[in-house]
Amino acid sequence: MFELDVRSRKPIYEQLTDKIKEMILYSILQPDEQLPSVRTLSAQLTVNPNTIQKAYRELEREGYIYSRAGKGSFVSPAQQGMNAAKRAEVREELLRLMAEAVYLGFTAAEIGELFKLALEKKGEGDQT
Template identity: 85%
Template sequence: MFELDIRSRKPIYEQLTDKIKEMILYGILRPDEQLPSVRTLSAQLTVNPNTIQKAYRELEREGYTYSRPGKGSFVSPAQQGSLAIKRAELRGELLRLMAEAVYLGFTDAEIGELYREASEKRGEESGDD
């Protein structure tokens, strides 16, 4: 379910939060679906349970998940207000990255191709072929 790169400079908890966010955004994890328990995921990934717990806390802080005492962590239902905020933040980040891409010489065609690749990848991962 989750693949982590132990040689990456990116902390493991950030890799995990990014992967879970991606799975939520692509519809692989549905609203109110339960995430694997900290112990289960820790054993599966051979990662310290505290690292998993840190990732889950970060996801909850950002509004991607919620927890129920004694039950575990669940995917939050999409809320229009928080979704709009996330979209605005992502738009700003994309503009920054696009400006950098233009500076580095990316053409309109190359940027368009990157968009198509991302769109195709989303379709493949959510099974919308």
Template identity: 65%
Template sequence: MFELDTRSRKPIYEQLVEKLKQLIINNVLKEDEKLPSVRELAQQLTINPNTIQKAYRELESLGYIYSLKGKGSFVHPIEKSDNVEELNKVREELKRLFAEAIYLGMTEKEIESLLHEVKGGQKND
């Protein structure tokens, strides 16, 4: 599925959360798609199952996945209007990143190009 950097200063569970978020955001993992079980993913990545469980709990608290007792974890269908608070956080972070990019010399065209690149991996509304 993906690889984690065991030499990174970033904790493994945070790397796992970021990788799974990217797979969900880029529509590689579809709405209501079943995620690998904690045990399966732990074996595949050769890491402790508790680390996987912690990442899954984090993703669930962020609204990216949901769990069904005895069935597993699934990608949560996103209702755009349900995420007002999260959208506001993302907007603020984007503003900060845009300001930094412009300060470092990135042009509006380059930013626009990045947006189109990202949208290319998304499904259309």
């Protein structure tokens, strides 16, 4: 499914949440698609099951996946009014990063390009 960098300063469970989130954002994982079970992924990545569970718990807390005991973990359908709090959070982070971009000389055009690219990346995975 993907690789981990065990000697990164970034915790393993965080690398996991980031990569799975990315696959959801880019529609590589479709809504209601089942994720590998905690134990399966644990074995594949040779990582402790608790670490996988921690990542899944975090993804569920953020609303990206949902889990059902006995059934498995699944990608959440992107809800329309998805969490005003989360939108505000992303807005905040975007503003911070844009400030850095401005400082580095990024232009409005370049930013627009990036947004278009993100749109495309999402589109690629949809209904194919």
